[in-house]
Amino acid sequence: MNRKRAIIVDDEALARKALRMVIDRFEEIEIIGECSDGFEAVKAINEKRPDLVFLDIQMPKLDGFDVLELLGKDAPFIVFVTAYDEYALQAFEAHALDYLLKPVKPERLAKTLDRIKERFPGKSRQPVDKLLQQHRLKDVPHKRILVRDRGNIYIIQAEDITYIEAQGDYVCINTLKKSSLKNDTLANMEKMLDPRKFYRIHRSYIINIDYLSKIEPYTKDSRVAILKNGKTLLVSRSGYSRIMKLL
Amino acid sequence: MFPYLRSPKNFLLITVIWSPVVICMTVLVSSLTGLSFSAAVILTVPPIMVELFFCLSSWYLCKAMLPERKNLVSIILRQGVAALTMTGIWLLFTMSYSEVLDFFLNTRIWRVRFDQVFLLFAAAGIFLYFLAALIHYLILSLEKSREAEQQALKNRLLSSRIELNSLKATIHPHFLFNSLTALSTLTKTSPELAYRVCIQLSDFLRYSLVYARKEWVSVKDELEHIKSYLGIEKIRLGKRLTLDFNINEQAMAEQLPPFSLLPLVENAIKHGFQQTTESGTLTLQIEKYPNSLLILVKNPLDKAARAQTSPGYGLKALKQRLANAYGDNTKLIISQKEDDFIVKLQIPLEGKNE
Numbered sequence: 294m295n296r297k298r299a300i301i302v303d304d305e306a307l308a309r310k311a312l313r314m315v316i317d318r319f320e321e322i323e324i325i326g327e328c329s330d331g332f333e334a335v336k337a338i339n340e341k342r343p344d345l346v347f348l349d350i351q352m353p354k355l356d357g358f359d360v361l362e363l364l365g366k367d368a369p370f371i372v373f374v375t376a377y378d379e380y381a382l383q384a385f386e387a388h389a390l391d392y393l394l395k396p397v398k399p400e401r402l403a404k405t406l407d408r409i410k411e412r413f414p415g416k417s418r419q420p421v422d423k424l425l426q427q428h429r430l431k432d433v434p435h436k437r438i439l440v441r442d443r444g445n446i447y448i449i450q451a452e453d454i455t456y457i458e459a460q461g462d463y464v465c466i467n468t469l470k471k472s473s474l475k476n477d478t479l480a481n482m483e484k485m486l487d488p489r490k491f492y493r494i495h496r497s498y499i500i501n502i503d504y505l506s507k508i509e510p511y512t513k514d515s516r517v518a519i520l521k522n523g524k525t526l527l528v529s530r531s532g533y534s535r536i537m538k539l540l
Numbered sequence: 541m542f543p544y545l546r547s548p549k550n551f552l553l554i555t556v557i558w559s560p561v562v563i564c565m566t567v568l569v570s571s572l573t574g575l576s577f578s579a580a581v582i583l584t585v586p587p588i589m590v591e592l593f594f595c596l597s598s599w600y601l602c603k604a605m606l607p608e609r610k611n612l613v614s615i616i617l618r619q620g621v622a623a624l625t626m627t628g629i630w631l632l633f634t635m636s637y638s639e640v641l642d643f644f645l646n647t648r649i650w651r652v653r654f655d656q657v658f659l660l661f662a663a664a665g666i667f668l669y670f671l672a673a674l675i676h677y678l679i680l681s682l683e684k685s686r687e688a689e690q691q692a693l694k695n696r697l698l699s700s701r702i703e704l705n706s707l708k709a710t711i712h713p714h715f716l717f718n719s720l721t722a723l724s725t726l727t728k729t730s731p732e733l734a735y736r737v738c739i740q741l742s743d744f745l746r747y748s749l750v751y752a753r754k755e756w757v758s759v760k761d762e763l764e765h766i767k768s769y770l771g772i773e774k775i776r777l778g779k780r781l782t783l784d785f786n787i788n789e790q791a792m793a794e795q796l797p798p799f800s801l802l803p804l805v806e807n808a809i810k811h812g813f814q815q816t817t818e819s820g821t822l823t824l825q826i827e828k829y830p831n832s833l834l835i836l837v838k839n840p841l842d843k844a845a846r847a848q849t850s851p852g853y854g855l856k857a858l859k860q861r862l863a864n865a866y867g868d869n870t871k872l873i874i875s876q877k878e879d880d881f882i883v884k885l886q887i888p889l890e891g892k893n894e
Contacts, residue, residue, distance in 0.1 A: 304817070305776050307722035314728060330817045351714070353815045354842070376717035395721040 296323040300341065302334040302360065303327075303349040303374070308395065312347055312374065315397050319406065331355025332446050335363045339444065343369050345409075347393070350375040355439070355446070357381075358428045361421060363441045365476055370419060372405060380431070388424045434487035438466060440473040447473055451490070455504040455520055457482050459497040469522060492539065494518055494532035508533070554592070562588050565664060573656045582641070583653055587634040591665060594626050595672035602676035619673055627665035634661060711748050712806075715772075722776050737775055740768040748799075756795040759826065759833070763787065766801045770822070773809050781813050782821040791828040796887060797865045803854035804837040804883055810852065812839030812881060833887050841881040855883070862887065 299322050303309045309327050316322050325341055328334040331352055338346060348371050350357035357375075361368060373392040375381050385392045391405050429435075438454070440447045453468040459479040466473050466482075483493055493499050504520045508528060511517045516528040528536070565588050570580035601622055607615045638654035641647075719741055726734035747765040751757055774781050801824075808822050820840035827834040855872065862870040862885075871886040 304814075305718070305722065306778055307725045307776060308718065310729065311721050311725040314725065351814070353817050376721065377713040395717050396724045397721075 297344040298325045299345040300326045300343045301347045304352045331360045350381045435485045440475045457499040495529045498526050623666050623669040740771045743768040751798040757798045759794050760792045762801045780819045784823045786825040788828045791826045803858040808839035816842035835885040837883045
């Protein structure tokens with residue numbers, strides 16, 4: 294029998310130990326790591342590639358949903374663990390995802406393991422996309438954007454963003470200090486950010502109005518936006534009328 | 541227009557109620573002047589129908605001049621003036637009506653007939669006006685008492701909701717289940733610590749159940765309560781949490797509403813410690829001044845954490861409860877200095893409500 298390799302993620306040491314004590318009763322699971330926050334979790338999951346992650350929802354800085362978002366398509370099978378969170382429970386129920394309630398009972402964990410074998414033989418993905426979509430639209434507008442760049446995770450404060458550019462399957466998020474790529478669409482970004490601050494000026498650009506210096510004519514019927522750091526971006530006709538309407 | 545005329549049904553009803561007045565007046569006019577019944581109808585019915593509108597329109601006057609014990613005389617006087625004025629206008633109208641009749645019928649008798657019934661009409665006008673005003677006042681007072689009843693019902697609902705919420709706010713299920721999870725581990729790994737958590741948890745729960753019913757508790761009791769809460773949190777958070785208590789001994793005996801301190805430290809734990817992986821110090825300071833008690837809670841705030849957009853639910857509920865207990869005499873000030881989040885609560889030592 295091949296054992297499933299699992300990682301436990303929880304910010305409280307006693308909670309990790311509690312879960313470990315329950316999991317230890319099951320031969321088919323081997324715990325290959327413990328993480329005490331979301332940053333560690335994303336890193337460990339990338340490096341160790343576990344089959345299974347027991348993921349706490351309420352954690353500092355990066356919560357369980359953030360971790361799931363950052364893992365994107367690389368996410369292994371996730372078992373959500375929570376003490377009590379009405380919002381999370383509703384979300385799991387709505388998307389038919391399995392979860393464990395703390396303190397975790399061995400009988401309940403056994404059931405979860407059975408379900409995993411039944412419903413996800415092999416390595417098919419869980420239906421987490423809709424869950425994430427719903428979660429991302431919960432606290433709109435977002436005050437921060439999470440970016441994963443190779444092994445590192447950055448938290449970009451929305452107020453620091455100068456502009457965002459679409460680049461194929463990615464968006465390039467620019468601040469005064471650096472640019473980061475995120476696997477997302479410009480339309481999603483537009484939905485998540487504060488519409489009073491961020492304007493879609495072009496099919497490929499969203500700008501932060503706080504960093505806009507001026508808009509100048511470019512050719513006969515096109516314009517450019519000049520940002521405070523000197524960056525010049527093309528403004529489409531519909532983008533121009535949108536920005537004039539709102540200013 | 542008038543409250544009675546909002547629906548056609550009401551309009552019909554009013555007409556039916558008014559018809560005895562019309563009939564009485566016609567009979568009176570006919571018998572007093574010796575006019576034929578049909579002549580009395582022509583002379584009386586249209587003016588009395590107009591009088592109905594005068595009577596209805598006094599609704600607004602009544603509404604504007606609600607009688608109270610101290611202004612009763614002035615209201616009666618003013619309504620008297622209104623009755624005279626309205627009746628005067630009405631009589632003028634009725635006189636013009638009789639002259640119009642004469643003009644179109646080419647007679648000279650209607651104006652004379654009007655003069656015959658002038659005194660009767662004047663008396664009826666004033667009487668009807670006062671009758672209408674009386675009915676209006678009756679309806680207004682009925683409406684007022686029904687409103688007061690509804691308001692009382694609303695208040696009762698609100699206060700019971702506040703009570704329920706405060707109970708919910710004192711025992712967070714999240715706190716309870718996380719504590720039990722930690723406890724389940726401790727029973728195996730360190731029974732001695734598990735025993736301590738059991739005691740603290742039962743103290744905490746007992747206080748929540750027993751003291752929720754009290755109106756005032758001492759600072760000392762409140763301190764015991766938050767100490768059992770923080771004791772459990774400290775075991776869960778480990779070295780992430782350091783406590784620094786700075787309590788003025790003289791404040792211990794002072795009274796305050798139950799659960800005044802818990803929301804303050806809960807807020808600090810929730811936003812200061814559960815949102816960061818760093819370790820920090822929670823400071824609780826209680827000072828006693830001649831007329832007030834100052835409670836200060838300070839916790840570190842991690843900027844990378846999810847920003848706290850507004851004061852949490854617990855603090856908002858606390859504000860509401862303190863307002864119920866003290867009126868406007870409490871101050872709850874939330875401030876942020878660099879990496880510190882500070883909540884200051886000032887409550888008066890005297891001048892509690894009731």
